[in-house]
Amino acid sequence: MQRAIEEAGIPTIIIAALPPVVRQNGTPRAVAPLVPMGANAGEPHNIEMQTHILRDTLEQLVAIPSAGKIVPLPYEYKAHV
Numbered sequence: 001m002q003r004a005i006e007e008a009g010i011p012t013i014i015i016a017a018l019p020p021v022v023r024q025n026g027t028p029r030a031v032a033p034l035v036p037m038g039a040n041a042g043e044p045h046n047i048e049m050q051t052h053i054l055r056d057t058l059e060q061l062v063a064i065p066s067a068g069k070i071v072p073l074p075y076e077y078k079a080h081v
Contacts, residue, residue, distance in 0.1 A: 013061040015040040028067035031057045034076035043077040
């Protein structure tokens with residue numbers, strides 16, 4: 001779906017918990033905070049972290065000029081299971 005939207009001229013971006021999988025699947029644009037699967041937008045109930053991740057993701061949507069790039073984000077959350 002993301003590739004089809006890109007082909008229509010609309011840029012897209014994904015917040016990736018597993019950058020190698022994103023790279024393998026050829027996702028057009030992605031950011032990668034250090035987070036576990038299922039917590040792509042950051043630590044649950046941590047509104048500040050989630051807001052920063054979302055803001056930085058939207059900034060990268062504009063900054064990444066073409067598809068195929070994964071930008072690491074400086075946020076880390078480790079789930080204690």
